[in-house]
Amino acid sequence: MKELNIPTNRESGNNSSVDSLQKISEDLNHAEKLRRSDFVGTILRLENLLERLEKLNSDRNSKEYKHAYTTILTHLSNVHFYSSKYEKALHYTALLETASVYYSDNLMKANALLQLGNIHSDLGDYTESMKCSTSALEIFKELDNLEGMGSTNNNIGNVFLFQKNFDEAIPHYEKALFYFNQVDQKMNKSNVLQNMASIYIHREDYPNALNCLAEAEKLKVEINDQFGVAVCKFLTGDIHLDAKEFDIALKYYRESLEIQTKLDDKNGIFYSNMHLGKTYVDKYLTEGQKEKALLTKAEKYFLESLFTAQRVNSKYTLSLIYKNLSSLYEILGNLEKALDFHKKLYEIEKDIYNEKVTEDILKLEKELQVKEAKHTAEINQLRNVELAETIKKLEEIVKQKNEFFGVVVHDLKNPIGNIKLLAEFLIDEGNYSHAEVNEFKKFIVESADTSLELITQLLDYAAIEQGKITLNVNDFDIISETERIIRLYKLKTMQKEIEVKLKNELKNNIIHSDKNALVQIIDNLFSNAIKFSPVQKNVMIRLLKEDDFLKIEIKDEGPGFSNEDRKKLFNQFSKLSARPTAGEHSSGLGLSIVKKLVDSLKGKIECDSEVGNGASMIVRIPI
The missing domain is CATH 3.30.565.10 (Histidine kinase-like ATPase, C-terminal domain)
Structure with a gap:
């Protein structure tokens, strides 16, 4: 979920400053109705309201002022976040966190931490995202705030989703749905359903994906959520792309892009452009590689995505478009550009997926489960066992991986060294018998076969790990x-x-x-x-x-x-x-x-x- 929810207080008084606050509150209600369908217009209205509010000569400790001020900050943070204007979103969230200290309001503080978790997750800073989310969850549990508990579980699920750790993401999404069903939160519930649909798409479980999307879209129509409608169309396009129904996929992606452009949703614009490009590439490769014009269209959409990713400056989105552009230029035969984007991809992936980040996330997940022990001792015991087993397995995988690459270096060094040594013997061929020379040649072939087999398996492994299995x-x-x-x-x-x-x-x-x-x-x-x-x-x-x-x-x-x-x-x-x-x-x-x-x-x-x-x-x- 990408929204904070500050409890409202509609009490009013009779003095002139309250009357002014009432006028601002009325205008704020109008802005709230537009916040999911007109990002640019909503931002202008909210900034104007904030300016008017700060000019009021009124008691800033009054319930009316507190409600108006914190609600405006919350919506400004949300709308900038949805527009992928993360710097602005961080600015208004910081103001909200400062306000929570001023008003000694723990619920407000938890909501600010929740939003910070959202922002850092989108920026690819998963360690910081988990820190903020786990801190928010602790406060929401102390307050017994079901909606907040649902929102933070959704955030944590998103971190694992971005890391492609779907088995860890699903339980958090299921918890989020459980809490949102209890408080009848249609917006939040529909967001979780969209996230779950993404996982089912990754797993090629299309019936469950379509069920989640249908339920999510129904909820979003009820609340007039244009942003959510765009996401549903985008994910539906993903399903048709996987089914190689390219023209249908293009239709949904274009419809999604049209809505996202009107909303100035940069993150959505990035993904829709990128998937339009991917669809044209897949169509070209699937339909006999005859229409070069398809690759020209793909390049256009990929470059649009690159432009958006550079403006947003998100490591994760940059890594995605670098990978697609590298593959596209390789298909086009432009090896210089392909290599350039591959180098950029390598550098940025080191920042995102290094072992430190993975270890930090697992450590924070452990801390989260330990904190949950305060609420349910039995669940805590079970989770600690599961977590310990997971960490042990991961440590074993890392150890095996390190040992494996040590073996690879050793196994390549030996046959290549043998080839060099035997070749040197053959330079002085006259010093050896005909039988010895033939034996040397046989050893060279065997050493070359060993090296070639290892390199071939490494290439196959790398291709599979990068998801490059294309069935024909x-x-x-x-x-x-x-x-x-x-x-x-x-x-x-x-x-x-x-x-x-x-x-x-x-x-x-x-x-x-x-x-x-x-x-x-x-x-x-x-x-x-x-x-x-x-x-x-x-x-x-x-x-x-x-x-x-x-x-x-x-x-x-x-x-x-x-x-x-x-x-x-x-x-x-x-x-x-x-x-x-x-x-x-x-x-x-x-x-x-x-x-x-x-x-x-x-x-x-x-x-x-x-x-x-x-x-x-x-x-x-x-x-």
């Missing part, structure tokens, strides 16, 4: 592709005297799926089976149709996996007790890449294995 579903011969993979590994299977058995139980070899993803899945699993197989053993590849799924089974006769290994088999950077049987290189990324690819195809993967009895990797892909 077509008809193709799965058996032909599998036979080609077997041929590619012929030398390695011959070296280990492994017999490869291909069992084709398909009635039709032609399947409808993403060829590249499936080939990569089979390639990785087959390569692993060879690595983990002792000499003179068998590797079986079996393909069949099971209901509406393509079932791929790749079985080896290697050492198998323990129960502990199977639990972390598809995790990134995991170390397994089972090792390749001939000292082959293993990066620890192959199976995590396979899992991501299987997930992208809406499939399932499982491992059937016992220690000493080999392993069977089973993949099911809907076709």
Whole structure:
């Protein structure tokens, strides 16, 4: 939620200063009705009201003056925030916080902290946002203010949403809905529903996303919230973009942009322009890359987004547009511009996603849960356990990641060093026998293969982590592709005297799926089976149709996996007790890449294995 809510007090007196305050209050009521449909006009009215109020020769301690003054400050902060004029929003929120000290008003202080949490969240300063939100929540709980508790839970959910930590965001949004339902807050409830719709869109759960948007839009129509209507249209556009219904998506984004432009909502203008650009790029890539004019339109909207992001000076929005512009110029073949924006992206992402920020947020989340213990001891105990487990898992991931990159450096250094050394031997070829020279050449090829495999997996991993999996579903011969993979590994299977058995139980070899993803899945699993197989053993590849799924089974006769290994088999950077049987290189990324690819195809993967009895990797892909 992006609004503060100062309790109103409509009492009036009979002296002349109260009469003047009454006139200001009447004008303030009119401005309040426009604040979600006319940002520019509302700001002008509110600034005029503030000037008139400060010129009054009246008692500033009166209830009427306090109400008018703090309400004007609240709305000025809100409207500037919605317009993405964060400097102005911070200015008026600071005045509100000062007023809370002057009036000794804890509710006012909590509302000021709530708004500061909103602003810092939008600016990408998530640590400061969490500090403000947790402080506000503590005060709201002391006051038993349900609306405030709902608002701060929504704020905290937003921090996790921006960090793409959806599992942490959802519980806070559900709490916010619980509180808002109790106090019948339509505006706040509709904002939470929009946020939840964003998460469902990220998860490709479109039915739930559309349900949330429909309920949110209904509420926003009831309260004449033009800003909210624009957001609903924007998110609806997102759903159609994901469904590759490009023309429908363009329609919704344009309608959203039209409303946001009238409201002077810079944040909304940024996102609508950026998504219009993304839609044109996706349309170009999906429809055969024929209409270059689509990329020209995309560039226009991306540059509009860049201009807005630079005016707002938000790290998060700048990182998004840098990434899109870098990709666009790469497609256009303008590598100089692509590299320039990629460098800018790298620099700004270091500020946003560094480990310090992540650790600070987790620390503040722990502090929040400890404070909640004052209200419910039982919940506190449960949450402390959950939090400790989460922190332990995160620390383990960071440790594994650091160890992994140490291994990467070591694994690349060794084969590259071998290539250099062997090449130096070949310079003095006359000093060695023909057999020795051939052995040197063989070692060079093996070292190069090791380096190439590691680099390829690193690139695949990086592409997947950046969300660059683009599915291209077509008809193709799965058996032909599998036979080609077997041929590619012929030398390695011959070296280990492994017999490869291909069992084709398909009635039709032609399947409808993403060829590249499936080939990569089979390639990785087959390569692993060879690595983990002792000499003179068998590797079986079996393909069949099971209901509406393509079932791929790749079985080896290697050492198998323990129960502990199977639990972390598809995790990134995991170390397994089972090792390749001939000292082959293993990066620890192959199976995590396979899992991501299987997930992208809406499939399932499982491992059937016992220690000493080999392993069977089973993949099911809907076709």
